Amino acid sequence: MLQTAQRGKKSSAKKAAPHERFLEAFRWMLLSRTLEEKLVSLYRGGQITGGVYIGKGQEAVSVACGLFLQKGDIFAPLIRDQAGRSAFGEPIVDVARTYLGSRQGPMRGRDGNIHRGKPSEGQLAMISHLGAMVSVTVGTLMAKRFHGEKNFVGLSCIGEGGMQTGSFHEGMNLAAVEQVPLVIVATNNHYAYSTPNDREFACADLVDRAKGYGFEGYSIDGTDLSTCLDVIESAVKRARAGRPPQLVVASVLRLSGHGEHDDASYVTDEMKRQPFAQDCLKLAEKKIVDLEMADDATLQSWREDAAKQVDEAIATAQKEAAPDAEKEDWCAISTRELVDQPE
């Protein structure tokens, strides 16, 4: 069974032969897809309050974001990064707990769905305002530098939608000014909610911005797992080695709505025929079969394993207590004697 990664121990990705690394990444993608399909069905069945936001079509880029980070590194995922979160070390039971509102989840029912993280373990808890996580990641890296730590890196995810915010611009510029070891992975999934690229930006290629900020930049086909692994691994290595901050721009199509409430009827047929509209998980599986990296029985056992893990995580979270408003600690600051108007 593929267990949730233990950071620090999962050097397999770093040292593994290309096939092994590809297969490990594939299994995280498969787990992510399986988990998110389950979340969608729970949502459709009315068992999840609020929204469900999935990363279908973006798993290859996302998994590469989580896979090459080590213990002590900082990861700032966004809403379509389940594969990367799992590869980085987030237990999927915490995903189920957050979506289902368990008191035992990292957010304890106080925040939901993809707004989750464990900052003490290096996984930042995103806020909804896009672009805001970049400068926060810069700050965590500066703290590490102040503390005299070495050999660390931060990776902050963004989409082409978030790249148009002022906050993102400020964060990217400041990262370069501070020369922190940062990688920004920007996934252009061609829609900011319903708005297509031509109403989002007017530059020829988003990666051209790298030069303007003092980053090193790379463009990749986000549907191709091997490319995602090679380029993002290289960017992480370069940042860790003290090169300027790195920008990777991946091209994909979001194979879902913005959230599960959205039928994405605005995505045109022409868009769906583009090369970047292919499903990265299917392409990866085809490559496994074509190159005989694993046989059908093995692939089937992995699918079953993923389904079993997901079922267990959901069942665990469903059994756990929801937060209780009567017992809730309604206190927004940690310094209790400074609470205004204590209850």
Next chain:
Amino acid sequence: MSITYLEAIREAQAKLLRDDERVFIYGQDVGGTFGGAFKATKGLAKEFPNRVLNTPISEDAIVGTAIGAAMRGMRPIVEMQFADFSSTALNQILNHAGTHYWRTNIPVPITIRLPSGGTKGSGPFHSQSMESVYAHYPGLIVMTPATVEDAYTMLIDAVAIDDPVVYCEHKYLYYHLKANKLPDKGLPTGRARIARQGRDLTIVTYSAMVQESLAVAEELARENFEIEVVDLRTVKPLDTDTVLASVARTGRLLCVGESFPWGGATAEVIARVTSEGFHLLDAAPVRINAKDTPIPYHPNLWSAHRPGAKMIAAKARALLKE
């Protein structure tokens, strides 16, 4: 020897940098030989070149960076060049710093210094008082020191607090206000101070309006009125107990604040006193704020826009007759 309010802020930061390696100062023009638009960090970069750092003009990213550093054990002090400019960092302050402990159980101990309030000729964008905006949101402590001594000890306290603190320092007091020496310790955070004792009327105020109100109390003393002045020190938490105890002594309440009139710290004080101490009041409470327009440039307009001793005295006399 005499030390100004501004020098007290600088001395507090010097002490913090010396005593605590987790402290760093981050903001526009704070470093190098310049030492900040108001010189509140003058000379500090020379002693601590790696911990007093200039930034680009990027308020959002400055606060975001401070939040990230605070999450990982640092104690950043952010200097906003003017309180007004913190509007472009509102998202990081309110939605990130203010929510982080509640969401994740990890507090972010950042201190954001806001050079606040009006001075002549500064106009709409270099004169604002933002305390009511920050006090409205959960998760933040909001300090408004009114004396040299408090400017010093409260800034040291702000950095020691594990939660985000918005420290509103008043530019009008920077050079006017002087003390002979700096204390080692002040009142506990969140405790209001009786700046002057009286029995006829309570003025509850904070920041630069404490000095205006004390001048009014002095003036009315010549008319045989004893005015009590309560300096809130922090508007959040708000020391309702001290305010109610004062109103219990005087029966009359006048609240004075320099920020805009809709809602805010003065409205909060009156809401609490009328709700919790209605029986203590001998007359309807009164509040004074700035006018509900942007802050004007010309001194003739500015001095009428801002509550001053003359306006406070007039309202106090009227309230004393009620």
